[in-house]
Amino acid sequence: MLRYVTTNPGKVREAERYLPDGSVERLDFDYTEVQADDLGPIAAQGAREAYRHADAPVLVDDAGLFVEGLDGFPGPYSSYVEETLGIERVHEVASELDDRRAAFRCTLGYCDGEGFAASPDPVDQGDRDAAAAAGPDAAGEGGSDGEGGAAGAGAEPLPVKLFEGYVPGRIVAPRGDGGFGYDPIFEHDGETFAEMDTDRKNAVSHRGRALEKFAEWYADR
Numbered sequence: 001m002l003r004y005v006t007t008n009p010g011k012v013r014e015a016e017r018y019l020p021d022g023s024v025e026r027l028d029f030d031y032t033e034v035q036a037d038d039l040g041p042i043a044a045q046g047a048r049e050a051y052r053h054a055d056a057p058v059l060v061d062d063a064g065l066f067v068e069g070l071d072g073f074p075g076p077y078s079s080y081v082e083e084t085l086g087i088e089r090v091h092e093v094a095s096e097l098d099d100r101r102a103a104f105r106c107t108l109g110y111c112d113g114e115g116f117a118a119s120p121d122p123v124d125q126g127d128r129d130a131a132a133a134a135g136p137d138a139a140g141e142g143g144s145d146g147e148g149g150a151a152g153a154g155a156e157p158l159p160v161k162l163f164e165g166y167v168p169g170r171i172v173a174p175r176g177d178g179g180f181g182y183d184p185i186f187e188h189d190g191e192t193f194a195e196m197d198t199d200r201k202n203a204v205s206h207r208g209r210a211l212e213k214f215a216e217w218y219a220d221r
């Protein structure tokens, strides 16, 4: 059984659509988020910590909103900024900007305590190029994020497989009641994410893109 590791029920609601019924359960575990200017190392280290905690295969979901006119802020700090400033104030700050383009990014980190057979990097390079404005290069493959392992100095870190998704949009005044987090102020293709139902959001969202890549790899592995 795969554990989808998050304290955020909104993420699980979206993820369930991609994973076969009964194959996944939520693990409400608040892993340590290392300080990094990118999501990859946070998801990788989180996956290792969650795997050690669960002693079972885990999938960690680290996400963030990258505002172009703010050089990618809040990015990896999105959760903290949502809790402290709140999304209305993020919108106020963004409304002062000439450039209100933004992107959501999601990095999934999978760890089952085993190594992975050599395979093409599941991170879609095209997505990454398109995301140039949305933050620094994020993803890599198992163990390539440079994090230390838990087993002690000199030990190999537990391998982690990363899957990344990205969606472009722009910051607008809040609209809509659905979704969670920054959804009301993030517009993609004329609609905010909070105006979309879960299926429609999944079809275009950063999390949907990352989950699609993960689900395909997971089914074939």
Ligand SMILES: O=c1[nH]c(=O)c2ncn([C@@H]3O[C@H](COP(=O)(O)OP(=O)(O)OP(=O)(O)O)[C@@H](O)[C@H]3O)c2[nH]1
Pocket (backbone or CB within 6 Å): 005, 006, 007, 008, 011, 029, 030, 061, 062, 063, 064, 065, 078, 079, 080, 082, 104, 179, 180, 181, 182, 183, 184, 186, 193, 205, 207
């Ligand atoms: O409008 C949104 N639509 C999304 O699809 C989305 N995905 C993430 N977020 C927000 O970005 C931060 C991520 O932080 P985050 O990855 O650390 O997650 P989190 O703290 O909510 O839970 P956990 O999974 O870490 O336990 C938090 O503020 C989330 O609300 C989103 N906002």
